[in-house]
Amino acid sequence: METVLNIFGHLHPLLVHLPIGVLLFAILIHGLSLREKYAFLSNALPIAYLIGTGTAILACLTGLILSNSGEYDETILFNHKWLGIAVAQVSLIGLFFTKKRFAPYLKIISLVLLILIFITGHYGGTLTHGEGYITKTKSAVVATKTIKAALTNTQELVLYTAIIQPILEEKCYGCHSQIKQKGKLRLDGEEWILKGGKDGVIIHAGDPQQSALYHNITLDPLEEKHMPPKGKPQITEEERVLLEWWINTGASFNKKIKDLTQPIQVKSILTSLEKNNQQVKTTEVPSEKVGPADNNSISALQKNGVTILPVATNSNYLTANFITLPQTNDTIHSLIKNISPNLIWLKIPGMHFSSGLAKSIATCTVLTRLSMEHSTITDNELHILNSLTQLQYLNLVGTKISLKGLLGLTAIKNLKQLYIAQTSITKMDVVVLQKNFPLAKIDFGNYTMEKLATDTQILKAPLRK
Amino acid sequence: MSKVNNRIIQEANEQTTQQITRKYFFKECFSGIGAMALGSMIGGCDWLGSKDGMGSYINSNPLMAQAPHFVGKAKSVIYLHMAGAPSQLELFDFKPDLLKLDGQDCPQSLLEGKKFAFIRGVPKMLGPQVAFQQRGQSGAWISDHLPHLSTVADEISFLKAVQTDQFNHGPAQLLMHTGSARLGRPSIGSWVTYGLGSENSNLPGFVVLTSGGNNPDAGKSVWGNGFLPSVYQGVQCRGQGDPVLFLKDPAGIDRDIRKASIDAINEANKLSYEEFKDPEIIARMAQYEMAFKMQISVPDVMNINDEPAYIHEMYGTQPGKACFANNVLLARKLVEKGVRFVQLFDWGWDSHGTDDANAIDIGFVNKCHSIDKPITALLLDLKQRGLLDETLVVWGGEFGRTPMQENRDGKTMPFKGRDHHTEAFTTWMAGGGIKQGTSFGETDEIGYSAISGKVTAHDMQATILNQLGFDHEKLTYNFQGRPFRLTDVNGRVIHEIVA
Numbered sequence: 001m002e003t004v005l006n007i008f009g010h011l012h013p014l015l016v017h018l019p020i021g022v023l024l025f026a027i028l029i030h031g032l033s034l035r036e037k038y039a040f041l042s043n044a045l046p047i048a049y050l051i052g053t054g055t056a057i058l059a060c061l062t063g064l065i066l067s068n069s070g071e072y073d074e075t076i077l078f079n080h081k082w083l084g085i086a087v088a089q090v091s092l093i094g095l096f097f098t099k100k101r102f103a104p105y106l107k108i109i110s111l112v113l114l115i116l117i118f119i120t121g122h123y124g125g126t127l128t129h130g131e132g133y134i135t136k137t138k139s140a141v142v143a144t145k146t147i148k149a150a151l152t153n154t155q156e157l158v159l160y161t162a163i164i165q166p167i168l169e170e171k172c173y174g175c176h177s178q179i180k181q182k183g184k185l186r187l188d189g190e191e192w193i194l195k196g197g198k199d200g201v202i203i204h205a206g207d208p209q210q211s212a213l214y215h216n217i218t219l220d221p222l223e224e225k226h227m228p229p230k231g232k233p234q235i236t237e238e239e240r241v242l243l244e245w246w247i248n249t250g251a252s253f254n255k256k257i258k259d260l261t262q263p264i265q266v267k268s269i270l271t272s273l274e275k276n277n278q279q280v281k282t283t284e285v286p287s288e289k290v291g292p293a294d295n296n297s298i299s300a301l302q303k304n305g306v307t308i309l310p311v312a313t314n315s316n317y318l319t320a321n322f323i324t325l326p327q328t329n330d331t332i333h334s335l336i337k338n339i340s341p342n343l344i345w346l347k348i349p350g351m352h353f354s355s356g357l358a359k360s361i362a363t364c365t366v367l368t369r370l371s372m373e374h375s376t377i378t379d380n381e382l383h384i385l386n387s388l389t390q391l392q393y394l395n396l397v398g399t400k401i402s403l404k405g406l407l408g409l410t411a412i413k414n415l416k417q418l419y420i421a422q423t424s425i426t427k428m429d430v431v432v433l434q435k436n437f438p439l440a441k442i443d444f445g446n447y448t449m450e451k452l453a454t455d456t457q458i459l460k461a462p463l464r465k
Numbered sequence: 466m467s468k469v470n471n472r473i474i475q476e477a478n479e480q481t482t483q484q485i486t487r488k489y490f491f492k493e494c495f496s497g498i499g500a501m502a503l504g505s506m507i508g509g510c511d512w513l514g515s516k517d518g519m520g521s522y523i524n525s526n527p528l529m530a531q532a533p534h535f536v537g538k539a540k541s542v543i544y545l546h547m548a549g550a551p552s553q554l555e556l557f558d559f560k561p562d563l564l565k566l567d568g569q570d571c572p573q574s575l576l577e578g579k580k581f582a583f584i585r586g587v588p589k590m591l592g593p594q595v596a597f598q599q600r601g602q603s604g605a606w607i608s609d610h611l612p613h614l615s616t617v618a619d620e621i622s623f624l625k626a627v628q629t630d631q632f633n634h635g636p637a638q639l640l641m642h643t644g645s646a647r648l649g650r651p652s653i654g655s656w657v658t659y660g661l662g663s664e665n666s667n668l669p670g671f672v673v674l675t676s677g678g679n680n681p682d683a684g685k686s687v688w689g690n691g692f693l694p695s696v697y698q699g700v701q702c703r704g705q706g707d708p709v710l711f712l713k714d715p716a717g718i719d720r721d722i723r724k725a726s727i728d729a730i731n732e733a734n735k736l737s738y739e740e741f742k743d744p745e746i747i748a749r750m751a752q753y754e755m756a757f758k759m760q761i762s763v764p765d766v767m768n769i770n771d772e773p774a775y776i777h778e779m780y781g782t783q784p785g786k787a788c789f790a791n792n793v794l795l796a797r798k799l800v801e802k803g804v805r806f807v808q809l810f811d812w813g814w815d816s817h818g819t820d821d822a823n824a825i826d827i828g829f830v831n832k833c834h835s836i837d838k839p840i841t842a843l844l845l846d847l848k849q850r851g852l853l854d855e856t857l858v859v860w861g862g863e864f865g866r867t868p869m870q871e872n873r874d875g876k877t878m879p880f881k882g883r884d885h886h887t888e889a890f891t892t893w894m895a896g897g898g899i900k901q902g903t904s905f906g907e908t909d910e911i912g913y914s915a916i917s918g919k920v921t922a923h924d925m926q927a928t929i930l931n932q933l934g935f936d937h938e939k940l941t942y943n944f945q946g947r948p949f950r951l952t953d954v955n956g957r958v959i960h961e962i963v964a
Contacts, residue, residue: 285536310532313535315532321664321665323664393854395850447845450613452612455838461821
């Protein structure tokens, strides 16, 4: 019997929209019927109010059953419950007043009902989606960011407040906090966590597998007890390891990270948390907005065999690849200049270089990636490219450039990757190069592989008697 | 003779009547009251403009380069598939506890309710047949079968708990590459070329190379275009002799005549397209154009003889032969030239232990040695060319192998081998914006089942598309009235290995 009732109760979120829709519609046609042009609509008022009242009563009944589950915040629930009952009652009165002689009263009833529906609906929304659900998406993002920004020296932080609580807040609070307590469980405070839910204690310090808090998140996603429920943001692998570690080390609420033993796996996650925070995310796409590039120049370049397209569908920044074009001419140079505010990635492998080409590339000051491997570029053209201050990736593999030429690029301070295999520059020059390009990872290539017996060895089956 | 002629004429006549009646039917429909209804029905099969925001293809080259949904880290993919499914227990998933159980009967609990391809009755456990060591700074376990790869362990992200639901090669390979174990879906390379087109207008966007003496069990469907226009199917190049057959012009036909005839054929095809709007006509036109360009570009790019000696030394190539090392070197050359997706299949990894060639301690070891050097060389070579950060390298099989020794039909086998295993196996990815030197997912003490970080073929596909700049849920194609996608209704980007 109880389960049947429960199912009935769970229909509330479904049924509740019927009276909202029907009654709002009734109020709408009531409003319209006040104009002479739509006066005939008043004939529909009794039936509209009848259906509205009926479904409102149904919603109240299911709501009352649902409220017994005790998973909701008491004050908000109280407001929602009584306001809902008020909606049903007022619409019932409205139903009586749909008779023609009560027409003036019905206006007041409709107005009151309209206000009641909105307030009740808002409380209902708060119950299911949490406080401030209308604006939540934005503020939630800001909140997680501030937590992550605080992690500079993880060893000095309290494990629970710095790492565990933010995980619970992001993944669990939605159903297990002040607003809602599914399974009679709250996770937004030490006392609640220790108290547990309707199935008892959820944490056994030192034994994650026996702790429901941990065990349930490791269950197969298809199992009913798996948390967070299907469709909600799941616990990531890193978060799982951290939760396991927290319970393993005694589920303390005030110990600092440095006072706890740290397995290798945990250590690497902790350092990655710090790293993620330190690294200012540099992307190879500028954050500044740019207008669309000149379409005629783009199609002219395409006609010449250049592959040129936006870096992403919604971006005006362009990437160009000259792989099928061995040589350029003045027309191409001016076309490159035309799209220079938009061009951020350029590939000209094997290109027959000229100073004209170098000069036109030099106008592309937003360029972040430039591949010129196996081209005929020399120091003469290279020094023209010193204007590319945003360059992060530079590929000069197999070219005739020299150390002196490369050191001439004094303005390119953001360089992150430099490829100079098969050039005259060797590892001996690494110190001076690194000084010039402090952020760059310099790849000199010339990797060799050891000769091993296994390379050529072929095993055969032992001969059988 | 006249009988044959008559049949040909009859067939031609039938086709003409068919076209005329169809033409008549369409004209009637569109002028009649049913036009709207039919229009919406056909709209369901409309292949044009189904990629959101990617514009329409009418009268343009379907292989033209396209922008992805968002800025992707990788521009191309090299997928190394070890057809037959290599043993994770002798390569990456080190299980010392399994060694202790070597030779003992498999506990009943592992067999209950399970079905194996060949194991019957109670098999014996088989410990790892090779020593393992932790490699590099990341401490990844790699066996002594891959001494070269061990030196680049810090470039790689391992997925140790990959799962599948197919225990036969064909369906499992299809699942891995097309997202469905049944025939008929487009392969991942086709999806990628459909989404991104080709960077190099003279080369196909999706090239397939096979080695090991056989094509994969699933046949050419693993690089098929499924319901996508056929221009997106993988172009298989031969490892030996002419890379693509019949690419040379016949004697006495020079290139201008060839160009003129292709232009004339395509003019006629264009008229046909305008009348019938069959997308396959566009595909055919594009293929004629492509074939014409490939006559020049393919012999050049597929020729590894021009590579310097030290490169051959690195990869361990065998010029003139069809072998995995040559294909790996070709893969690098193709990616360098702007090919989007290079798919390699190496056959011969099905180590059941039925003969010495597929014994886990003989033939399997030889296979490992044959891929160790080329794959390592590929990673190092891409790195020194500045290409590794924009080329995603994927390695894997279609499933894993059992911790039990195979006992085909309940009998003892002549050699040591392992049966097909679906519940846990290892694949890896490197480059293309994947984390360096990490491992995701764990198996139990004997490598029988995955306990955390489980991923599926769909998850790997979602991740590959993500690296190229695609939301796998949005790269869709309308077919038979609904949008289809590679990952069907599944797939999660494995953010744990994405840098």
